[in-house]
Amino acid sequence: xxxxxxxxxxxxxxxxxxxxxxxxxxxxxxxxxxxxxxxxxxxxxxxxxxxxxxxxxxxxxxxxxxxxxxxxxxxxxxxxxxxxxxxxxxxxxxxxxxxxxxxxxxxxxxxxxxxxxxxxxxxxxxxxxxxxxxxxxxxxxxxxxxxxxxxxxxxxxxxxxxxxxxxxxxxxxxxxxxxxxxxxxxxxxxxxxxxxxxxxxxxxxxxxxxxxxxxxxxxxxxxxxxxxxxxxxxxxxxxxxxxxxxxxxxxx
Numbered sequence: 299x300x301x302x303x304x305x306x307x308x309x310x311x312x313x314x315x316x317x318x319x320x321x322x323x324x325x326x327x328x329x330x331x332x333x334x335x336x337x338x339x340x341x342x343x344x345x346x347x348x349x350x351x352x353x354x355x356x357x358x359x360x361x362x363x364x365x366x367x368x369x370x371x372x373x374x375x376x377x378x379x380x381x382x383x384x385x386x387x388x389x390x391x392x393x394x395x396x397x398x399x400x401x402x403x404x405x406x407x408x409x410x411x412x413x414x415x416x417x418x419x420x421x422x423x424x425x426x427x428x429x430x431x432x433x434x435x436x437x438x439x440x441x442x443x444x445x446x447x448x449x450x451x452x453x454x455x456x457x458x459x460x461x462x463x464x465x466x467x468x469x470x471x472x473x474x475x476x477x478x479x480x481x482x483x484x485x486x487x488x489x490x491x492x493x494x495x496x497x498x499x500x501x502x503x504x505x506x507x508x509x510x511x512x513x514x515x516x517x518x519x520x521x522x523x524x525x526x527x528x529x530x531x532x533x534x535x536x537x538x539x540x541x542x543x544x545x546x547x548x549x550x
Contacts, residue, residue, distance in 0.1 A: 307547055308539035310531075311339040311435070311478075311512045313375065315362070316346035317355035322515035327365060329518060333531050335541040340365055341375035341435050344420050348378055351423070359427055371543035372429040376404045376437040377416035405436040405445060413445060417452060432545050433457065456548045463510075465548040474547075477503065478510040479530065481517050493526055500530055508547075509534050 310330060315323045323340065330338055342362060345351050352358055366372050379402055405413060417434065424431035432455040436445070439460040449457055450466040457464050463474040479496045482488035503509050511530060518524045 306507050306537070306539045307509070307542050308335075308531075308534045309339060309508070309510045309542060309544055309547060310335060311341055311373070311510070311544065313341045313435075313512060313514045314346070314379065315340050315342045315375070316349075316379075317352055317358045318346060318349065319515040320355070320358045320361065322518075324361065326513055326515075326518060327370070330531075330541075333535060335531070335535075337369045337371070337541045337543050337546075339371045339373050339433070339544045341373045342424075342429075343375050343379045343437075344377050344423050346378070347380045348382055353423065353426075363428060366429060371433070371545045372424065372431075373433045373435055373544065374417070374420045374424060374431050375435050377420050379404055379437045383412075402437050403440040405442060406440040407442050408445075410442075410444065410448065413442065414448060414452070417449070417454075421452075430545075435544075456544060458544060463544065463548060474508065476506070476508045476510055478512045479503075480512040481514065481523055483514065483516045483520065483523075489520055489523060493522060496526060496530070500533075504533065504537060509539055 312323055312326050327338070327340075330336075340362070342352070362372060381402065381404065408416070420434075421431045434449055434454050434457050436457070439458060441457070441459075446457055446464055446466065454466055456466050458478075460480070461475060461477045463476060465472070477499055479499055481492040481496070483492075500509070509530075511527070513527070517527065
C-alpha cells in the first residue's frame with residue numbers, strides 16, 4: 299500500500315543553543331523557515347561549558363521564547379554539556395569522551411543523584427522562562443544506564459539516541475528506530491566523512507516514514523555541508539515529509 303504523505307515526518311533538531319551560539323542558531327531557524335519549515339526541536343543548554351547561566355542573557359531568552367511561540371519546540375540538552383565534575387575517564391569511556399566527542403559527554407556516566415539534580419535544575423530554569431520542558435536529549439546522545447528510567451520517573455515525555463526516539467510515558471508510541479543525520483566539523487576529514495556517510499544514510503532513509511536531521515551551530519558555515527543540507531531538505535519536502543517536532547511526534 300502506498301504511504302500517504304501525511305504519515306511521513308521530518309524532524310530537524312538544532313543542537314547546542316546557548317547565548318554564545320545565539321547568532322548561529324538564529325541563522326539556522328531562518329534558514330529552515332525559508333523552506334517553510336516552521337517547526338523544529340531546538341536543544342538548549344542551561345550553562346554551556348560552565349560559562350554561566352543563560353538567564354544572564356535576556357535577549358537570548360526572549361529569542362528562544364519567541365521561537366516557542368512560533369511553533370518550535372524547546373528541549374533540555376544536558377546542563378553544562380561538558381565533562382567538568384564528571385567521573386574520571388577509563389578504558390571503557392575514553393573513546394566516547396576524547397574521540398567521539400571533545401570532552402562533552404556530560405551524561406555518559408554521571409551518578410544517578412548527580413544526574414537528577416542537574417535535570418531538576420534544568421527543568422526549573424525552563425519553567426521559570428515559560429519553556430515547556432517535555433523532552434531531554436543528552437549531549438552527543440550518550441547516556442548512563444538507567445537514565446531513561448530516571449527521565450520517565452521525573453515526568454519527561456521522551457529522550458532520543460542517535461539511532462532511536464524513546465517515548466517515556468505509558469500510552470506513547472514504542473521506541474522508533476531511526477538514524478539521525480548529523481555532521482562533525484572539528485576537522486576537514488570529519489567534515490568529508492560526514493558528507494559521505496549522510497549521503498549514504500539519506501539514500502536509505504528517504505524510503506522510510508521518518509527523516510531526522512540534527513544540526514550543530516557551525517554546520518551552515520561550510521559550503522559543501524550547507525549544500526548537502528539544502529539538498530536533504532528540498533528532497534524530503536518534495537517527497538512529502540512533513541516538518542514536526544520530537545514532542546509532537548511521540549505524542550501523536
